[in-house]
């Protein structure tokens with residue numbers, strides 16, 4: 001597994017984005033490295049769940065106040081204040097075994113620490129963001 005780290009400049013919980021290449025044959029982008037009171041952790045690429053509007057039938061991200069298409073109120077302000085993080089997003093790729101998750105975490109955090117050290121050097125230039133274009137697959 002070959003990780004590639006893109007460190008973020010901000011002072012928020014998000015410390016870096018990471019891409020990994022598996023066996024030089026399969027790439028996964030947009031893993032995130034977050035910090036919390038418990039230390040650094042890896043978040044898998046995820047998507048926000050969607051739901052259909054009862055009036056127009058078109059899809060909207062869950063937990064939006066109004067339908068993006070017809071304007072119907074989908075959720076009250078009070079409902080939106082309640083925490084539901086686990087219901088909003090779902091991982092689109094993830095390891096199936098805890099041992100694989102631990103291995104990935106170790107390799108990625110080691111690469112992050114190396115990138116962090118490199119970024120302290122005066123000659124450091126941050127890597128270009130990875131851009132995936134339609135048609136890149138051949």
Ligand SMILES: [Zn+2]
Nearest residue numbers: 053056067070
């Ligand atoms: Zn609607």
